[in-house]
Amino acid sequence: xxxxxxxxxxxxxxxxxxxxxxxxxxxxxxxxxxxxxxxxxxxxxxxxxxxxxxxxxxxxxxxxxxxxxxxxxxxxxxxxxxxxxxxxxxxxxxxxxxxxxxxxxxxxxx
Amino acid sequence: xxxxxxxxxxxxxxxxxxxxxxxxxxxxxxxxxxxxxxxxxxxxxxxxxxxxxxxxxxxxxxxxxxxxxxxxxxxxxxxxxxxxxxxxxxxxxxxxxxxxxxxxxxxxxx
DNA sequence: CTGTTCCATATCGGTAACCGTAATCGATTA
DNA sequence: TAATCGATTACGGTTACCGATATGGAACAG
Numbered sequence: 702x703x704x705x706x707x708x709x710x711x712x713x714x715x716x717x718x719x720x721x722x723x724x725x726x727x728x729x730x731x732x733x734x735x736x737x738x739x740x741x742x743x744x745x746x747x748x749x750x751x752x753x754x755x756x757x758x759x760x761x762x763x764x765x766x767x768x769x770x771x772x773x774x775x776x777x778x779x780x781x782x783x784x785x786x787x788x789x790x791x792x793x794x795x796x797x798x799x800x801x802x803x804x805x806x807x808x809x810x811x
Numbered sequence: 812x813x814x815x816x817x818x819x820x821x822x823x824x825x826x827x828x829x830x831x832x833x834x835x836x837x838x839x840x841x842x843x844x845x846x847x848x849x850x851x852x853x854x855x856x857x858x859x860x861x862x863x864x865x866x867x868x869x870x871x872x873x874x875x876x877x878x879x880x881x882x883x884x885x886x887x888x889x890x891x892x893x894x895x896x897x898x899x900x901x902x903x904x905x906x907x908x909x910x911x912x913x914x915x916x917x918x919x920x921x
Numbered sequence: 922c923t924g925t926t927c928c929a930t931a932t933c934g935g936t937a938a939c940c941g942t943a944a945t946c947g948a949t950t951a
Numbered sequence: 952t953a954a955t956c957g958a959t960t961a962c963g964g965t966t967a968c969c970g971a972t973a974t975g976g977a978a979c980a981g
Contacts, residue, residue, distance in 0.1 A: 711939070711966085713826040713830060715826065716825065716826030717826065719822055724914060733958070733959070737958095748941060748942090749960090750961090751938080758822075758937095775946065776945060776959045777958080778957075779958085794915075795916055797824065798911055799916060801908055802912045804834060806908070806909060821937085821969090844928070844929055858970060859971095860931095860969050861970095866930095868967085884930095885930080885974075886928090886929060886976065887975080887976070888929055
């Protein structure tokens, strides 16, 4: 069951968490380590080697922008904020999630 | 907007479509080419070089099993069916989708 | 039967993402 | 001034994604 969760994570859940991150960023700043902790508390696991490059990439995509917090060192904490473009992406994804949900969830149709 | 969709697809939508495939397989046989067409009709695009390895992988994971249809050639049409294990995975994913939806969709909470 | 077209899957080579682990760095505490 | 803590970066290996091309059988034309 542990290996199974790992497969599901790689194939599918990671994508869900990206949506989660965008949504989270729409409500307040997002910090890498917080996400690591939050997911772990829910029984999941995302590697730092996955999360941080992912955040960088989302910034490169123009969905997030980052601000270095206090002491401006190379390894200082970064807060990520949703951009306007990121907001558009999130809006789009909300619809896709709703569609998927309606499709696969019986109750949604009853 | 075309490039944007490509990024969103790679990052996130592909994962959604995997759930879609599992759900589809729970209601009847799934054939690769059908999925290619279906997604294209909805304005999306998945490369054959992505879809077919993906189906093979899901079979390797034990989520799907395949049957070669008529003439048993190397390139004959394959129909994929959901396994018991795949059904468990789908059940698990339904809950995750529901959670994600409740989190990001305002209406869901009202 | 041969050739052609159509449906469908497989394969290939390059690029990018994922992952665990180790390194790094500023701030706080001992 | 050494040790720990919070947090990010970097590295090397593995795997996934992708567009394009190759392959293979079926059905139909002639």
